[in-house]
Amino acid sequence: MSISDLFGSGEHLRNINHFACIVNLASVDGEINEQEKTLLKRFAHKMDITETEYKTVVRNPQEFPVSSCNSVEQRLERLHDLFKIIFADNHIDREEEELIKRYAIGLGFSSAASEAIIKRSIQIFTGQISFEDYKSLLDKKE
Numbered sequence: 194m195s196i197s198d199l200f201g202s203g204e205h206l207r208n209i210n211h212f213a214c215i216v217n218l219a220s221v222d223g224e225i226n227e228q229e230k231t232l233l234k235r236f237a238h239k240m241d242i243t244e245t246e247y248k249t250v251v252r253n254p255q256e257f258p259v260s261s262c263n264s265v266e267q268r269l270e271r272l273h274d275l276f277k278i279i280f281a282d283n284h285i286d287r288e289e290e291e292l293i294k295r296y297a298i299g300l301g302f303s304s305a306a307s308e309a310i311i312k313r314s315i316q317i318f319t320g321q322i323s324f325e326d327y328k329s330l331l332d333k334k335e
Contacts, residue, residue: 206260208240211271213250213257214296215278220254221288228281236274259299268300272310280318290315 215236219229237247250257262268275296279289290311297307316322322330 205241207262209242209246209250210257210260211274212236212240212242212247213254214259214271214299215274216250216254218275218278218289218292218296219281221292222286225251226282229278232278232281236278259296261299261301268297268302269310271300272297272314276314276318285315285318 212233216225216233219225219233225233233247233251236242242250262271272293275293279285279293294307294311297311298304302310
């Protein structure tokens with residue numbers, strides 16, 4: 194039985210695949226800690242993932258493919274989700290960085306674009322941004 198037979202198709206399947214990426218990142222450094230579990234539950238709720246689907250994905254997240262996105266904004270939103278789970282423990286290790294690079298390419302970013310986005314995202318998530326960038330972020334209107 195294929196994954197699409199279990200979970201249907203369309204947007205929900207893309208959400209399942211994306212959630213599997215998040216679970217993969219949470220577990221890459223070993224055991225999923227409590228902070229990561231809390232974030233995973235939040236992401237599952239946000240993506241309308243049922244308890245059964247949650248358990249299936251957590252049991253074996255490598256079974257799910259990375260789904261690319263059509264818009265750059267959607268890709269960036271998915272990467273942002275991934276960075277949030279990585280930095281749940283306020284740290285990114287080498288394995289997590291390598292994995293997110295692969296996911297960025299899987300989402301549809303070129304190798305060069307993914308390198309630049311990941312480098313910049315790490316600076317932002319670790320608080321290593323310049324004052325000018327900080328000010329620019331504060332000046333943006335939502």
